[in-house]
Amino acid sequence: MISIRNESTDPHFNLALEEYALNYLDPKEDYVIIWQNEPSVIIGRNQNTAEEVNAKFIKDNNIHVVRRLSGGGAVYHDLGNLNFTFIVNSDKDVASNFKKFTEPVIKALGKLGINAVFSGRNDITIDGKKFSGNAQYYIKNRLLHHGTILFNSDLAVVQEALNVKIDKLQSKGIKSVKSRVTNIYPYLKEKISVKKFKDILLKFLMEDENYSEKEYILNDRDLSEIRKLMEERYLRWEWNYGESPAFDVEKAMRFEGGKLELSFNVKDGLLQGIKIHGDFFGKKDVKEAEDVLKGKQYREETIRAALEAIDFSEYFSAITIDNFIECMFYNN
Template sequence: MIYYDSKSTDPRYNCALESYLWHNHDDEEILLLWIDDTSVVVGRDQNVFSEVDMQIVGKAGVPVIRRNTNGGTVFHDLGNLNFAIIARSDSKEDDFERFLHPITLALKKLGVNAEIENGSELGIDGFKISENSQKHEIDGWVLHEGTLLFDSDLDILRFYTKQTGAQIISKTNVEASTRRLVTNIKNYCKEDLTIQDLMQVLIEEFIGKDAKRHHLHAPQHELIQKNAMERYAGWEWTFSKNATFKFHKNCFFKGYEAWVDLDVKDGIIEDGHVVSKHIDLHEMQNEIIGKRYDYYELQRLMPNRVNLFF
């Protein structure tokens, strides 16, 4: 096994890097480590709008990314270590213990007693520290991907992924995230350690103390950056995928009770009703039909009313 650690903290680039290594591993098993700037990352087949408070995330300018594997929505920041393992596999069935057990051994070296929980998670004293997912699209190989909460801002994590008063009913079969209480690994370390210490024990556990970092060349970085911008920064991959649903919200507009009902297909508002018994909202209703169900687009269209639709 060889390892790469990304020097970029752009979550779009790092998703593209993982994808590049998955499709170009040249029969090598790989450990990839990276840290992202503040971002929210949803599973490949999830409905973004069911998982993320887009109004709060949009106001904060926090990017939302759709990753390559399934599983739940996770929060990334500079205190969260992300890892991917590309390995040979004789089965197309998920086998999380194969990769999570070595991580528990690595954490023990830091004085942390973590356990495998719910099949695909790691926990300490009942609190989750790691969410994991896998895919088997290439015969004989598995991509295992996970997060490790080392010193993340847990208050922001809860803030960005909490549910609003709006109701979203998906029309496609999507995997919803399971909410659990979380904690940081650093709180349990026997010494005042850094996220780089965590990276080092993972490398030693999976590869050995003499492991050497591998590098990509400029043409490869250019291909990865191109994919990062075209796919992972693109609206189609991140927002329109599995975005077929009904939206309902009871709200107030100019002090009057109102309600909003939208039919969204592939991220486009196909039909909608914005109704109040007290004021005429038909003009607003007509404005949104045919528009992307997108916080930034609707904010540009109606900056003082965007909160009605999220």
């Protein structure tokens, strides 16, 4: 087992690093990475991003939203959270064997006096509360297993960032399962820093006292290829939002000019159709505004630009473009 040194806290880079290591580093070797992200929501491969995140809270708090390659539910990361990744050959002993990859974490916590247990399909818990979720991704004969560890995260932000309250949203995406969560920090008999815990954890993941001698340092070529992957996938709206399964949404808000009701369908990140209703006034037929929006990306910048290109006030009296955007994107 070889550890890959990574000090980045950029989720776009870190997910690109995982993909790069999986596909391009020596396939005869097994790798482990421990990494941290600045505040981010990481979306499961088959999930609907709009259904998983509190869009207004995400925007107001500058939280990244990035889709990963593996399935499973959405998770919140910050610098109080540790992530671990195994990249190994996928044989019968490891295929879908979540327990195998969580055992080193459980052993590391046992060393610190914490009784953690593997629970359900892919979680680790303390006193019935989840602190680690795990997911896997396969390609050819290689397996990527990664998991989260809530060490000392801001749990209030976890709840806010993933707390979605849309009037009506029907989606074929895989929904996150809400569960009670906890940090491991309160259970530590001797309080240690996340950096110290990272060192302890790496020793157990590597199963080697001399783990520091088995380290791979990314070279210039590696870094160049990882950044290329970032640009091509993880920094793109089309991947993080546009890849969401088709969904139907109904939203409504009341403004000075009356009630605005929006019903729309999104597929491949594009508005397939939209109906605008309400008790607002306007001089022109609102169907013309609907036709302008049809086919556009379900993205704030794109919708705003389309609305600014028409004489918006002719369709909506005493309702502004900002009001429309708030209803469409930030009415959770």
